[in-house]
Each structure stands twice: as structure tokens, then as C-alpha cells.
Amino acid sequence: xxxxxxxxxxxxxxxxxxxxxxxxxxxxxxxxxxxxxxxxxxxxxxxxxxxxxxxxxxxxxxxxxxxxxxxxxxxxxxxxxxxxxxxxxxxxxxxxxxxxxxxxxxxxxxxxxxxxxxxxxxxxxxxxxxxxxxxxxxxxxxxxxxxxxxxxxxxxxxxxxxxxxxxxxxxxxxxxxxxxxxxxxxxxxxxxxxxxxxxxxxxxxxxxxxxxxxxxxxxxxxxxxxxxxxxxxxxxxxxxxxxxxxxxxxxxxxxxxxxxxxxxxxxxxxxxxxxxxxxxxxxxxxxxxxxxxxxxxxxxxxxxxxxxxxxxxxxxxxxxxxxxxxxxxxxxxxxxxxxxxxxxxxxxxxxxxxxxxxxxxxxxxxxxxxxxxxxxxxxxxxxxxxxxxxxxxxxxxxxxxxxxxxxxxxxxxxxxxxxxxxxxxxxxxxxxxxxxxxxxxxxxxxxxxxxxxxxxxxxxxxxxxxxxxxxxxxxxxxxxxxxxxxxxxxxxxxxxxxxxxxxxxxxxxxxxxxxxxxxxxxxxxxxxxxxxxxxxxxxxxxxxxxxxxxxxxxxxxxxxxxxxxxxxxxxxxxxxxxxxxxxxxxxxxxxxxxxxxxxxxxxxxxxxxxxxxxxxxxxxxxxxxxxxxxxxxxxxxxxxxxxxxxxxxxxxxxxxxxxxxxxxxxxxxxxxxxxxxxxxxxxxxxxxxxxxxxxxxxxxxxxx
Numbered sequence: 001x002x003x004x005x006x007x008x009x010x011x012x013x014x015x016x017x018x019x020x021x022x023x024x025x026x027x028x029x030x031x032x033x034x035x036x037x038x039x040x041x042x043x044x045x046x047x048x049x050x051x052x053x054x055x056x057x058x059x060x061x062x063x064x065x066x067x068x069x070x071x072x073x074x075x076x077x078x079x080x081x082x083x084x085x086x087x088x089x090x091x092x093x094x095x096x097x098x099x100x101x102x103x104x105x106x107x108x109x110x111x112x113x114x115x116x117x118x119x120x121x122x123x124x125x126x127x128x129x130x131x132x133x134x135x136x137x138x139x140x141x142x143x144x145x146x147x148x149x150x151x152x153x154x155x156x157x158x159x160x161x162x163x164x165x166x167x168x169x170x171x172x173x174x175x176x177x178x179x180x181x182x183x184x185x186x187x188x189x190x191x192x193x194x195x196x197x198x199x200x201x202x203x204x205x206x207x208x209x210x211x212x213x214x215x216x217x218x219x220x221x222x223x224x225x226x227x228x229x230x231x232x233x234x235x236x237x238x239x240x241x242x243x244x245x246x247x248x249x250x251x252x253x254x255x256x257x258x259x260x261x262x263x264x265x266x267x268x269x270x271x272x273x274x275x276x277x278x279x280x281x282x283x284x285x286x287x288x289x290x291x292x293x294x295x296x297x298x299x300x301x302x303x304x305x306x307x308x309x310x311x312x313x314x315x316x317x318x319x320x321x322x323x324x325x326x327x328x329x330x331x332x333x334x335x336x337x338x339x340x341x342x343x344x345x346x347x348x349x350x351x352x353x354x355x356x357x358x359x360x361x362x363x364x365x366x367x368x369x370x371x372x373x374x375x376x377x378x379x380x381x382x383x384x385x386x387x388x389x390x391x392x393x394x395x396x397x398x399x400x401x402x403x404x405x406x407x408x409x410x411x412x413x414x415x416x417x418x419x420x421x422x423x424x425x426x427x428x429x430x431x432x433x434x435x436x437x438x439x440x441x442x443x444x445x446x447x448x449x450x451x452x453x454x455x456x457x458x459x460x461x462x463x464x465x466x467x468x469x470x471x472x473x474x475x476x477x478x479x480x481x482x483x484x485x486x487x488x489x490x491x492x493x494x495x496x497x498x499x500x501x502x503x504x505x506x507x508x509x510x511x512x513x514x515x516x517x518x519x520x521x522x523x524x525x526x527x528x529x530x531x532x533x534x535x536x537x538x539x540x541x542x543x544x545x546x547x548x549x550x551x552x553x554x555x556x557x558x559x560x561x562x563x564x565x566x567x568x569x570x571x572x573x574x575x576x577x578x579x580x581x582x583x584x585x586x587x588x589x590x591x592x593x594x595x596x597x598x599x600x601x602x603x604x605x606x607x608x609x610x611x612x613x614x615x616x617x618x619x620x621x622x623x624x625x626x627x628x629x630x631x632x633x634x635x636x637x638x639x640x641x642x643x644x645x646x647x648x649x650x651x652x653x654x655x656x657x658x659x660x661x662x663x664x665x666x667x668x669x670x671x672x673x674x675x676x677x678x679x680x681x682x683x684x685x686x687x688x689x690x691x692x693x694x695x696x697x698x699x700x701x702x703x704x
Contacts, residue, residue, distance in 0.1 A: 035065035036116075038074075038147050038156035039401045046411055046450060047163035051131040055162070059401075061113065061147055062121040073151060074124045075110035077102035077144040078162070080134035085364065086388065086416050089161070092142050093409070098154060102142045108132055135164045138172060139419045140412035160405055161412035165455070172418040172456040173426055178369075179448065180323070180351065180385070180432040180462055181220070183213050183267070184229040184283055186528035186535075190542035191520045194244045194251070200235055204263040209438050214263060216444050217270035221452060225275045225462040227323055227351075227435070230308035231282040231523060233267075236260045237312055246542065268313060275461040277318040278309035281519060283435070285325055285527040287333040287479075288487035294497055294525070299341030301522050306345050318463065320348045325435065325527035326486065327353030327385060330479035331375075338375040347380070351432060351462070354384040360473040365420040367472040369428040370465050381467055385432035389413055393433040395443050403443045410447055411454065418456035426458070428465040436528070488525070492533045492540075496524045499544045505648075506550050508641035509586045517547055553581040554588070556637055556651045557617060564632065564654035567600070573621040574655060576637060580612040587611050588647060589640040592622050600633035600655055601625045609642050626657035633657060 040059040048055055057076070063069050079102040083089045092100065109128040116122055126145070135141060141164060146157040165172070188200045203210040210232070217226065239260035245252045280286070280301030289297050302319065309317040322337050329337075329352070340346025359367055366386070372379045392410045395402045417429065433439070451457055500521045507515025520543045529536030557577045558565075565574050580586050587609040594602045604622045612618035626633075633655050639647040 035063060036069070036147055036155040037062040037064060038145065038158050040145060040158055040160065040404055041401065043160065043162075043404060043408060046407070046453075047165050047415070048130050048135075049165055049167070051135070051166070052129055055128050055130075057109075057126045057128075057145060058124065059145065059158075060121050060123050061116060061156070063116040063118060066118050068115050068117045068120075069149065069155075070115045071150045072113035072116055072155070073110055073148050074113065074126065075146060075148065076106040076126055076128060077146060077157075078104050078106060078128075078133045079142045080104065080136075082135075082137060082139035082141050082164075082419075083412075083416060085420070086366065086413065089140060089412065089416060090388065093159060096157075096159065098157075101146075101157065101159070102144050104133075106132065130164050130166075133162075135162075138165055138168060138415070139163075140416045158405075160408045163408075163411050163415045165415065172415075173423050174456055174458050175414070175418060175426050176428045176460045176465065177414070177451060177457045178383075178428070178430045178460050178462040178465055179220075179224045179451070180227050180277075180430060181213075181216065181224055181444075182227045182229075182323075182433070182435045182437065183210070183217075183232060184227065184279065184435045185210060185232045185235075186436070186532075187231055187282055187523035187526050187539070188235050189238065189520070189523060190246065190539050191546040192516060193238065194246050194542065194546075195235075195239065195254075196246055196539055196542065198245060198247075200239055201257050201259050204236065205259045210263060212439060212441055214266045214270065215441050216439060217267060217274070219441075219445050220270075220274065220448060221459060222273045223459040223461055224448065225277060226271055227277050227279065227432075228271075228309065228313060228317070229279045229281075229283045230305045230312065231519070231526070233264065233312040234281075234308050234519065236264050240264060264312070271313060275318070275463055276309075276313060276316075277321045277323075277462070278305050278313075279323065280522075281305035281308060282522045282526040283325070283528065284522060284525040285488045285530060286322070286337060287324065287329050287483075288489075288493060289525060290330075290332040290336045291484075291487065292490055292493040292497070294493060294500070295336055297500065297522065297525055298336050299339075299345070300518060301525070302337075302345035302347070303341050304519060304522065319345060321351060321383075321462070322347040322349070323351040323432070323435070325530060326483070327351070327432070328356040328479060328483050330477055330483075334373070334380075334477065335376045338377040338380055346377070349381040349383065351383045351385060351430065354387055356478055357382055357384055358475050358478060360475045363472065365422060366417045366427065366429070368468060369430045370467040371471045371474055372467050373474070373477070383428075383430050383462065383465060385430045389429065389431045390433050393431065393439065393444055393447060394437055395440060403440065403446055406443055407446055407450055411450065414451070414454060414457055428460075430462065430465070486530055488527075488529060488536075489533060492529070492536060493525070495537070495540055495544070496521065499524065499540060499547055502544070502547045502551060505641055505645060506547065508643060508645060509554065509588055509647055510582065510584055511587060511642065512584075517543065517550075520546070550582070551648050554586060554639065554648065555579050555581075556639070556653075564656045566656045567624055567626055570628070571623070571625040574624050575619050576622055576653070577617050577619040578610070578612060578639065579617045580614060583614055585611060585613050587642055589642075589644060590620050590622075591638045591640055593636050593638075594624075594633065595636055595652070596633040599627050599629065599631055600635070600657060602635060624655065630657050 038061055042058045044056050109126045111124045113122050141162045143162040144157055144159045147155045149155055189195050202208050205211055239257045241256050243254050245254050281304040284301045286298050306319040337347040369384050371382050373382050392406045395406045452459055503517035503521050524540050557579045589606050589609050592602050592604050594600045602624050610618045634652050636650050636652055638650040641647050
């Protein structure tokens with residue numbers, strides 16, 4: 001009676017319990033309402049090669065409830081029919097209901113647990129062979145381990161895959177597989193020396209994301225291709241020196257960060273023997289730039305990215321392969337990349353998500369990763385990343401169970417691709433996880449090692465993958481309205497465009513080939529701000545303020561309504577001076593226009609730009625002609641760069657005109673006449689006085 005009552009209780013709980021389902025790559029255990037956890041620890045070997053190969057599965061059953069559970073059994077479910085295709089594998093993993101579990105139960109591969117106490121765990125070990133399951137052909141097969149009570153009620157279950165690879169007259173095709181692993185982060189600086197947060201240092205130490213990537217790079221085989229954002233290395237290089245941290249409006253001087261220096265050294269060393277490709281500087285949202293008219297930013301990012309990557313990582317970093325945010329772009333962005341920056345940098349290969357360039361007709365087999373597509377500059381190569389394989393690298397927890405499940409899925413997926421019908425020559429496959437992933441070192445290292453041992457795979461660098469003579473017809477770039485919504489917004493980029501235009505002036509006036517704010521503006525265009533434009537706007541304000549302050553260091557002196565310039569007369573020269581407070585020389589033009597031509601006319605042409613040294617002022621004499629009437633007139637003074645682009649805001653100067661030139665001549669003439677008459681009178685008077693004196697002296701002599 002007790003046993004029947006317990007069974008009824010369990011059956012009732014099972015009937016009213018909700019079905020538990022997990023997505024591929026999630027936690028390695030399914031927890032039932034009864035609080036039973038099932039975790040798989042190992043499956044050995046990775047794949048079976050003979051009908052008699054002993055397959056061993058180990059794991060743990062844990063009772064998280066408050067009461068002991070009697071009558072438990074751990075057993076295996078299987079199916080002797082292999083998966084027909086990869087879609088069937090995905091469906092098996094996605095639907096965790098009991099209706100889609102493997103149909104057959106192994107009577108040999110099971111273990112009885114008479115009773116499992118409250119909050120107690122029990123390890124288990126199950127063995128089986130392909131012969132017991134009736135496996136006959138190369139391929140991937142469904143497998144599940146379950147915990148049942150009284151052989152009737154399923155308390156927990158975990159699905160996985162079993163790969164069978166027996167010797168065959170025709171060995172399986174050995175496909176080429178390229179791993180692309182990203183080292184890409186969000187920007188952490190506003191202008192060159194100012195950091196907006198302290199997150200970068202934390203990311204490069206301990207269990208930080210960039211520190212994790214450095215450890216993976218150290219252990220990765222030389223065939224792995226690394227996709228880097230040069231801005232990450234540029235930020236680290238800046239942090240390895242004295243820098244400024246700006247938070248909540250306050251700025252603090254910070255010493256050089258040793259963690260940044262050590263991270264740079266470690267990654268450079270690890271990547272020395274690996275192929276490396278660089279994104280454009282700061283990983284810009286190229287599709288958004290193309291749609292909002294910031295075409296120049298893409299060419300500049302390509303150029304600066306190539307320069308920084310070769311300077312900070314190694315000289316042979318590739319820059320002609322582009323990997324867009326989200327793995328998707330449209331024809332406008334593709335054309336923009338193909339044009340690039342003429343004679344400097346352009347793109348001739350792109351790495352896309354497979355859904356961005358689907359086959360014309362639904363594919364029943366996995367298409368080759370390489371194909372070609374037309375652009376305004378001619379055909380370029382397109383490589384498509386396999387979504388399912390790429391997801392196997394992104395298991396977030398990195399626990400023993402989840403790593404095992406991801407590895408089993410990876411082995412089965414790649415075996416399934418090799419077993420697809422009609423394949424007579426190797427195909428190319430590409431794995432590329434999301435660009436700002438937070439990987440598990442254990443998982444990634446395990447999958448890299450596993451891939452290197454599988455007889456149906458050959459690891460290869462990304463650059464070695466070329467389009468074949470026969471290609472699967474493609475439907476063209478598929479870029480949806482949802483893809484468009486994920487781009488950086490028009491309002492946000494309008495401000496970036498304005499800041500970029502102002503920043504360009506600082507380079508034109510100084511004549512520098514690479515203006516100081518180029519990198520700062522590119523960081524504002526980063527795809528990292530997708531979905532986080534509030535953070536981008538905060539940095540954009542800091543950059544815009546810095547650009548404005550730099551522009552204001554070149555100014556017209558003596559400007560203001562209380563400091564009028566005086567033109568004494570009908571015409572003359574009025575001096576206009578410009579002060580250069582920058583730390584280098586500048587060259588500019590000065591344009592002067594009268595706002596009151598009826599009172600004042602300006603006829604000034606400057607044939608050559610005016611050079612002004614650092615900390616000095618430069619002056620030009622501007623000819624002006626006034627009307628006969630006197631009064632105040634205004635002129636507008638605009639500074640221009642060497643290509644005559646307005647620099648800074650125009651300045652109005654007051655010119656006070658007297659109109660006294662003719663009157664002044666009359667006055668001066670009359671004054672000269674009066675002065676001459678007075679002089680003549682005095683001379684004649686003195687002469688008369690001298691004659692009188694001489695006559696008197698003569699009379700006195702005669703008398704004597």
C-alpha cells in the first residue's frame with residue numbers, strides 16, 4: 001500500500017508539473033518539479049568507431065527536495081535511426097517534451113538507486129555499445145539519459161548526441177573548418193588622453209573578458225584566425241601611459257596601468273604565429289554610416305585601423321576582410337566597403353552570417369562557406385559563418401556538464417555535415433561567435449582540441465578559404481527592417497556628423513595629415529553603441545566639447561561691441577589680428593565682408609594663407625573705404641582653413657567712420673598759412689628792430 005500511495009503521489013505531481021525545456025547550449029541538467037537534478041559529466045570516447053566500442057556515460061543525480069525519493073533508476077534512451085539532417089538535430093535539441101524523446105529504452109544501460117536521500121547526490125556510470133543500440137551507419141544519433149521512479153515517471157532528463165564513425169570503404173569527406181575568434185570591445189575613451197570609465201583595466205585582469213581572451217589566444221592552435229579591433233589595442237596602449245579619467249564631470253590624473261601593458265605584451269606574443277584580421281578602427285557601424293551619409297568615416301576607419309593594427313599588434317595584420325556587426329550588411333554598405341579609401345584601404349572579402357546571404361532555394365545540405373557577390377567595384381568574396389556551429393562556442397556557464405553537451409553537439413553537427421548525401425569533395429565551414437562574446441576558456445579550448453582530432457575535419461586559416469568553381473546560387477543580401485532598426489539612429493549620427501565636420505577643421509588649419517580627433521570621432525561611430533546610444537551620446541558630448549575648445553584656441557583679438565575700430569578718414573587700412581594658442585603652427589585665410597556697404601566698403605583679397613606660429617599672433621591690414629557720412633558700420637570676419645572652409649564662428653567688428661578727410665585738408669592748409677604769416681611778420685619785425693638799433697649806435701658815434 002505504501003508503495004502504491006507513493007506511486008500515485010508521483011504520478012499526480014508529474015501530471016500537474018509544467019514541461020521543462022531548455023534551449024541548445026543551456027544548463028546541463030533538467031530540474032523536475034520533484035527537485036531532481038541530472039548532470040552529465042563525461043561521455044567517452046568522443047565518438048564510437050566499432051560496433052563493440054564501449055561507450056561510457058557518467059554523471060550525478062541530485063535530490064534537492066526535503067524528502068527521500070525511493071525507487072529511482074537512471075537509464076538511457078536511444079534511437080537506432082540516425083538523424084536525417086541538421087534540421088532534425090536542431091528540433092531534437094529544441095523540443096524537450098517527452099513526446100520527442102528517443103523512443104527506445106535500453107534495458108542494459110541502466111542503474112538502480114534504491115533510495116536517494118533529501119539533499120543528497122549519487123554518481124552514476126552507464127555503459128553501452130553501438131551493437132546494443134543497433135547502430136549501423138556513419139552519422140549522428142539521438143541519446144538521452146533520464147531518471148525515472150518506479151520505471152514509470154520521468155523525474156529528469158538530459159538529451160545529447162552520439163556519433164558513430166565506423167570504417168567505411170569510402171572514408172568520410174574531410175571538410176575544411178576555419179575558426180574566427182574576436183577580440184573586440186567597446187571604446188573606453190573620449191579624446192585621445194581621456195578615459196570615460198575604468199572598465200578596461202578590470203577587463204584585462206583576473207577573470208575579465210579581455211584577460212580570458214588572452215588566455216584562449218595563448219592556447220589556441222596556429223590555424224585559428226583572430227579578428228581584432230585596433231581600437232582595443234589603442235585604448236590599452238593609452239592606458240599603459242599616464243592618462244586622465246573623466247567620471248561624473250570630474251577629471252583625475254592616473255598613472256600608467258601595468259595591467260594594460262602586460263595584456264598587450266601577452267596578446268601580441270600569443271598572436272605572433274596566428275593569422276590576424278583587423279576591423280576598421282573602433283568597429284564602426286558601417287551600414288548605419290552608409291545610410292546616414294557618413295561615407296568618409298568608413299574610408300577613414302579602414303585607413304586608421306590598418307595603421308594602428310600594424311603598429312600595435314604585428315606588421316602583417318590583414319585589413320581587407322570585413323566582418324560587420326551582427327554579421328549582416330546591405331548592398332549600400334557593401335559598395336561603400338568595396339570603394340574604401342582610394343589608394344589606401346578597401347575591402348575585397350566579407351564574413352557574413354549565413355542568413356544574410358541565403359541560397360536561392362532552401363538547401364537540403366550545408367552549402368560551402370565561400371561564394372562571390374557583385375559590387376560597384378566588381379565581384380568580391382563572401383564567407384558565411386555557420387550559425388549552429390558558431391553557437392556551440394558561446395555556452396555562458398562553462399560548467400563541466402555544459403562543456404560536455406556543447407562538445408557532443410559540435411562532434412555530431414560536423415559529422416552530420418560530412419555525412420550529407422551528394423558530397424564528393426571537401427567543403428569549407430566557418431565558425432564565428434558573436435563579436436563581443438564572453439567565452440568560457442574551458443569550452444573554447446576543448447572545442448578547438450576536439451576539432452583538431454576529428455577525422456572528418458581539417459582546421460584551416462580563414463584566408464585559405466576560396467570560392468570553388470561551382471557555387472550554390474545565392475538569393476542576394478537579405479537585410480530586413482529589423483536589421484535596419486538595430487543600426488545606430490539617424491539623430492545620434494547627425495550629431496556625430498556635426499562633430500566630425502568640426503574636427504576636420506582642426507586638421508586643416510594645422511596641416512596635419514591625421515587630425516587629432518579622427519580616432520575620437522570614429523569611436524563615436526562604433527557598433528558597440530547599438531542598443532546603448534545613451535552611453536555613446538555621453539561620450540559624444542565630451543568629444544564635441546573638446547573639439548570646440550580646440551577650435552576656440554584660434555581667435556580674432558580685440559573683438560567685441562565695446563572695442564570699435566576707427567577709420568579716420570574716407571579710406572585707410574584697418575588691422576585685424578588672429579591669436580594662435582595651439583601648440584603648433586597654423587595657416588589660415590581671413591575673409592572680411594562689410595555688413596553696411598552704404599557706409600563702408602571692403603576690398604580685401606588674401607592671395608596666400610597667413611602663417612602664425614604657436615603662441616603668436618598674425619595681423620593683416622584690410623583696406624576699407626567709407627562714405628562721406630560718418631557713423632558706425634560693421635564687418636564680418638570669418639577665419640578660413642587652407643581649403644577655404646569656414647573655421648569657427650564668424651565675428652562681427654564695429655568700424656567707426658569719420659568722413660573728415662576733405663575738411664581735414666582745409667584745416668591743415670589754413671593752419672599752415674596762418675603759421676607762415678606769423679613767421680614772416682616776426683622776421684620783418686626783427687629786421688626792423690635791428691635797423692633801428694644800428695642807426696642809434698651810429699648817431700652816438702657821430703656825437704662823440
